[in-house]
Amino acid sequence: MTPQDFIAKWRAVELKERSAAQSHFNDLCRLLGLEDPTTADPRGDWFAFEKGAAKTSGGEGWADVWRKDCFAWEYKGRHRDLDAAFRQLLNYAVALENPPLLIASDMDRIVIRTHWTNTVQRETTLALDDLRDAAKRDLLRAAFTDPERWKPQKTRQSLTEDAAGRFINLAQRLRDRGHAPQRVAHFVNRLVFCMFAEDVGLLPDRLFMAMLEAARPDPAAFEGHARTLFAAMRSGGLVGFQRVDWFNGGLFDDDEALPLERADVGDLIAAARLDWSQIDPSILGTLFERGLDPAKRSQLGAHYTDRDKIMKSREPGRRRAGCWPSGAEARAGIEAALAREKAAK
Incomplete structure (x- = not known):
């Protein structure tokens, strides 16, 4: 999938979060030249949709997408509060083995927050049009393949x-x-x-x-x-x-x-x-x-x-x-x- 195709498709989509999230993520994987969770890990041992997790506040929940030692990812509908998504991810982080990146997304933007212990948290927002930029796509790909690239140097x-x-x-x-x-x-x-x-x-x-x-x-x-x-x-x-x-x-x-x-x-x-x-x-x-x-x-x-x-x-x-x-x-x-x-x- 080309950046132009991805942007054109998802700019027009008006589906709600639950209907669109997995399709959006699969297209994003294709854009980045990566296998989607079901193809890469059919058993869901290290890369999965709707990864179950115990909340630190009690009860059960799930992250929309999880990749072991890389990230937990939560979707919200367009123009919804992504801070709420991050609060959910923090609730799941321990059960998900404390991934180094917490990512929240709607159909227009992807917000990435670093989550390493004893480092200054860094937040990066990628808008839909940013995905035209090969360097920014490469940085996003690193969240899947080399999350250490995201690690802040300042403690x-x-x-x-x-x-x-x-x-x-x-x-x-x-x-x-x-x-x-x-x-x-x-x-x-x-x-x-x-x-x-x-x-x-x-x-x-x-x-x-x-x-x-x-x-x-x-x-x-x-x-x-x-x-x-x-x-x-x-x-x-x-x-x-x-x-x-x-x-x-x-x-x-x-x-x-x-x-x-x-x-x-x-x-x-x-x-x-x-x-x-x-x-x-x-x-x-x-x-x-x-x-x-x-x-x-x-x-x-x-x-x-x-x-x-x-x-x-x-x-x-x-x-x-x-x-x-x-x-x-x-x-x-x-x-x-x-x-x-x-x-x-």
Whole structure:
């Protein structure tokens, strides 16, 4: 099947998911020069349609297509929510031997998410017209024949070190300007908390990033904007036209912010652009111990615990957690929010 034939056929199809999925996948195999599941593996031992799997949430389900050590693939009808398909795949992943790729598709697009342990998740979308491109077809073929080509090179730890390095540089510059270590530590950890909180939707509409971008041409404006935000996070309120909920705990016990210069704002914008859902809070704490003036560590109150201790120390029923890093419960709250967000993707 040529790319032109495939695109013309599937652009016109209006069948529902159940009627079209296997036919679409078989045509895709022909397009890529591969055998379809029934031809390649008549017994369904390693390549199969409707592969049964126990859900991690309980009960039974099935992946629309499964190829051992390569992928689990879920179809949805045209214009349906592919994030829902990924949530289904995550439910099946353990029973399907944790395939390295999770793929969701309708008749117009194929979305591929990497699923290796301790790597930064990568998402790639191939639209129907992208299949005209031989290089993109070759990349899709690798999902079947050489999934290692899809493996991200950056680990969660290296991403975390990148983020921490930017904050360590910021903290050093602030100390060099004469700010007390205690104030620097408190301020920097507020900024880190805001990045995690924004990533999981606890701060609305990319509010923190917008604040940073507004300070790029005028760094002196940052301090006032940050005070407004921190005051709202302490007790709830408006920042511009955006409603910000209150965050309990000691991290936002006042609205103090430190003045920033152009290089500081640049580092924060670069850090905010990272995928904070992939950054490990427990590793970040260790890096801050090394970076925020180890000689002053006892004054900073920088008490960090490992992931297991954090999770054991969680206290249920707290509406918003905001006392990180001195409180393990607050960091656990952020970590739990990140886990919920990741599971929902």
